[in-house]
Amino acid sequence: MANDRSRDIGPFTEQPDDDMIICRCEEVTKGEIRRAVHEGMYTIPEIRRYLRCGMGLCQGQTCAKLVKGIVARELKVSPAELTPATSRAPMRPMEMHILAKEEEDGTI
Amino acid sequence: MKCNRYDLLVVGAGPAGLSAAIEAASHGLSVVVFDENARPGGQLFKQIHKFFGSKEHRAKIRGFRIGQQLLAEADEKGVQVVLNATVIGLYQDRELVVRIGDAIHHVKGDAILIATGASENMVTFPGWTLPGVMGAGAAQTMMNLYGVKPGKKVLMLGSGNVGLVVSFQLLQAGCEVVALVDAAPKIGGYGVHAAKVARCGVPFFLSHTIKKAEGDDHVTGVTIAQVDEHFQFIEGTEKHFDVDTICVAVGLSPMSQLLKMAGCEMEDNPKRGGQVPICDDHGRTSIPGIFVAGDVSGIEEASSAMIEGRMAGTAISEYLGYLDHEAEETEMDTLDHDLAGLRQGMFAPANRGKKITETEEGIPISTNLLTKGFVSDEEIERFPGVTHSKGIHPVMECTQNIPCNPCQDACMQHCIKIGDHITALPAVNPDSTCIGCGMCVASCPGQAIFLVNEDVGDGSAEVTIPYEFLPLPEKGTKGIALGRSGQKVCEAEVVGVRTAKAFDETHLLTMRVPKEYAGRARFFRRAEV
Amino acid sequence: MEEERRIRQHPILGVQNEGKKVVTFTYDGKPVQGYEGEPVAAALKANGVQIHRYTAKQHKPRGIFCAIGRCTDCVMVVDGKPNIRTCMTPLKEGMDVRTQYGVSDRPFEEQEAKDHEM
Numbered sequence: 001m002a003n004d005r006s007r008d009i010g011p012f013t014e015q016p017d018d019d020m021i022i023c024r025c026e027e028v029t030k031g032e033i034r035r036a037v038h039e040g041m042y043t044i045p046e047i048r049r050y051l052r053c054g055m056g057l058c059q060g061q062t063c064a065k066l067v068k069g070i071v072a073r074e075l076k077v078s079p080a081e082l083t084p085a086t087s088r089a090p091m092r093p094m095e096m097h098i099l100a101k102e103e104e105d106g107t108i
Numbered sequence: 109m110k111c112n113r114y115d116l117l118v119v120g121a122g123p124a125g126l127s128a129a130i131e132a133a134s135h136g137l138s139v140v141v142f143d144e145n146a147r148p149g150g151q152l153f154k155q156i157h158k159f160f161g162s163k164e165h166r167a168k169i170r171g172f173r174i175g176q177q178l179l180a181e182a183d184e185k186g187v188q189v190v191l192n193a194t195v196i197g198l199y200q201d202r203e204l205v206v207r208i209g210d211a212i213h214h215v216k217g218d219a220i221l222i223a224t225g226a227s228e229n230m231v232t233f234p235g236w237t238l239p240g241v242m243g244a245g246a247a248q249t250m251m252n253l254y255g256v257k258p259g260k261k262v263l264m265l266g267s268g269n270v271g272l273v274v275s276f277q278l279l280q281a282g283c284e285v286v287a288l289v290d291a292a293p294k295i296g297g298y299g300v301h302a303a304k305v306a307r308c309g310v311p312f313f314l315s316h317t318i319k320k321a322e323g324d325d326h327v328t329g330v331t332i333a334q335v336d337e338h339f340q341f342i343e344g345t346e347k348h349f350d351v352d353t354i355c356v357a358v359g360l361s362p363m364s365q366l367l368k369m370a371g372c373e374m375e376d377n378p379k380r381g382g383q384v385p386i387c388d389d390h391g392r393t394s395i396p397g398i399f400v401a402g403d404v405s406g407i408e409e410a411s412s413a414m415i416e417g418r419m420a421g422t423a424i425s426e427y428l429g430y431l432d433h434e435a436e437e438t439e440m441d442t443l444d445h446d447l448a449g450l451r452q453g454m455f456a457p458a459n460r461g462k463k464i465t466e467t468e469e470g471i472p473i474s475t476n477l478l479t480k481g482f483v484s485d486e487e488i489e490r491f492p493g494v495t496h497s498k499g500i501h502p503v504m505e506c507t508q509n510i511p512c513n514p515c516q517d518a519c520m521q522h523c524i525k526i527g528d529h530i531t532a533l534p535a536v537n538p539d540s541t542c543i544g545c546g547m548c549v550a551s552c553p554g555q556a557i558f559l560v561n562e563d564v565g566d567g568s569a570e571v572t573i574p575y576e577f578l579p580l581p582e583k584g585t586k587g588i589a590l591g592r593s594g595q596k597v598c599e600a601e602v603v604g605v606r607t608a609k610a611f612d613e614t615h616l617l618t619m620r621v622p623k624e625y626a627g628r629a630r631f632f633r634r635a636e637v
Numbered sequence: 638m639e640e641e642r643r644i645r646q647h648p649i650l651g652v653q654n655e656g657k658k659v660v661t662f663t664y665d666g667k668p669v670q671g672y673e674g675e676p677v678a679a680a681l682k683a684n685g686v687q688i689h690r691y692t693a694k695q696h697k698p699r700g701i702f703c704a705i706g707r708c709t710d711c712v713m714v715v716d717g718k719p720n721i722r723t724c725m726t727p728l729k730e731g732m733d734v735r736t737q738y739g740v741s742d743r744p745f746e747e748q749e750a751k752d753h754e755m
């Protein structure tokens with residue numbers, strides 16, 4: 001249902017708090033997220049790629065639930081219907097040189 | 109690359125992870141616990157209040173001490189706890205990839221337990237990104253782990269147990285809490301937690317939320333306003349407070365990303381707090397060998413997380429053949445019973461969202477407690493813990509059915525009766541005589557028990573209260589007695605201060621007040637010098 | 638160190654930071670003090686520092702938000718490296734801690750002036 005593109009979700013209408021920052025890391029606003037839905041981004045992975053919200057240093061730790069709520073309201077569905085973003089390694093911010101350095105002897 | 113193998117790998121050294129590790133290690137499994145933090149214990153070391161429950165739930169012990177106990181037990185059982193170890197991935201055939209120091213390690217576990225806990229939810233309002241707006245957990249970390257005050261004047265948003273407990277802890281740290289605010293029409297957490305904050309003079313604003321945080325570079329103030337039943341602001345209800353800190357305590361979400369990555373079946377379950385793995389009662393996920401315990405599988409409390417941890421540890425021991433099925437069932441029966449004990453009463457998961465109007469005893473609940481944070485002077489008289497008699501006697505202002513009974517065990521004179529049903533309200537046993545030892549006052553995790561002598565003979569009464577603040581008043585200190593509402597009721601003088609190891613940092617302050625205030629004086633504030 | 642922001646004696650936890658070594662580090666070049674091993678963010682908080690960084694797009698101030706390494710709002714330039722989570726980084730003697738502007742320790746005006754030259 002959430003991903004049904006044939007559904008009419010109505011036109012984008014401005015709201016007074018559209019300039020509110022939702023994704024703190026990438027500084028994405030509520031208005032940008034709402035607009036993205038009307039531009040055809042119906043899923044969380046699409047929104048992430050389109051706006052980079054939830055793609056910053058914290059990887060959506062703070063905003064994932066907020067973004068989900070905003071998208072769901074715009075699509076007029078329950079947030080539970082939206083599939084969350086894919087979970088990927090590394091789960092925490094990490095420098096590339098560490099990610100590339102494998103411990104040889106296996107001891108912890 | 110070489111990959112070491114262990115019987116059990118645990119992710120997260122909090123109450124659930126450590127409990128599972130201890131349980132599994134005691135059955136002979138080799139166990140390694142990884143935690144990304146520099147200190148083990150998860151959130152336990154920030155919990156400086158006494159826990160609810162009964163003996164088997166480690167009730168009346170402060171959270172950080174439970175953390176110390178768990179670490180000692182883990183050490184004794186040979187559990188290896190690796191700190192500063194960030195698990196960055198969980199792959200096929202139970203392989204963990206862990207960052208330790210500046211390198212990446214691959215480790216295999218015949219079983220994996222994910223006990224990563226939860227992260228704090230947030231709400232947005234204009235100014236919510238300003239320095240000075242922080243999670244209640246952040247404030248707790250700063251003051252209870254590092255000894256730094258989060259701010260001088262604080263507004264707390266959220267009246268769940270976290271908001272209530274952290275507000276009290278802010279007061280203990282020497283901060284001023286200007287208001288406790290919640291958009292909901294009712295206080296979410298335990299009434300006794302609210303009452304101990306309210307009697308210190310913190311005003312509660314239910315059906316209110318933050319309209320904006322003020323300040324250019326950091327928080328200098330906050331405006332709240334009342335909301336209607338659709339959570340829309342009601343014009344003209346704005347209230348301003350000068351604050352430098354705004355704490356947000358609006359719930360927790362499971363940190364279940366590793367499980368999703370591993371391919372466990374997940375569901376979005378608002379009752380459990382968000383994205384959680386589908387699992388059975390003992391933590392088995394849809395993937396054999398991957399188990400869960402604690403908040404990651406549904407937001408509850410540290411006490412239940414510890415039992416869930418032991419359940420998972422038991423299930424894992426059976427899964428790997430260290431425990432036969434029969435022994436597992438016997439152990440599980442006890443644990444099921446313990447967990448069921450915690451999941452009872454007004455705040456039980458099964459009662460979430462239900463409107464409760466009466467206690468289990470059929471007494472109308474205190475509505476003032478739910479909206480103002482304290483039981484009114486009229487309401488308090490109808491509860492079984494509140495009686496009037498000659499001489500010193502306990503007054504138990506415990507008005508909600510919660511799973512907690514340390515007071516019953518604390519009284520050697522058997523003055524306090526709860527019975528076998530752990531959520532029953534404590535009642536005064538009329539056949540026993542109180543000797544004024546104060547053990548019940550100190551043992552109540554809700555700080556809801558007082559010793560009252562309604563008439564000492566000279567026209568005054570003596571009220572003994574639990575006191576956990578500094579500086580500790582001395583005998584002879586003059587000041588005012590505050591009522592349940594935190595408002596002044598009368599002049600008071602401290603006539604006794606008792607401190608004992610068994611009280612565990614809860615001091616017993618006895619104040620003398622005119623006898624007509626015996627039923628109302630519930631907190632002491634020294635006179636301004 | 639700013640004493641009033643420190644909790645010396647806690648009613649439940651007792652004396653805080655007892656016996657810990659006081660070290661000197663620099664905050665935006667200015668020498669300040671903290672306890673060795675405590676998170677850089679705690680030492681800054683004790684010194685009254687609220688602003689850890691200014692954001693890249695809107696140039697807005699940020700400070701401590703989660704204090705447990707999740708939100709990454711408290712990142713600063715530490716010993717020349719940007720994006721260091723100060724709530725997770727133990728304080729050491731002589732550490733160079735700087736306000737982060739975008740991903741640099743140079744204020745935006747300076748960054749723009751430099752861009753202009755190139």
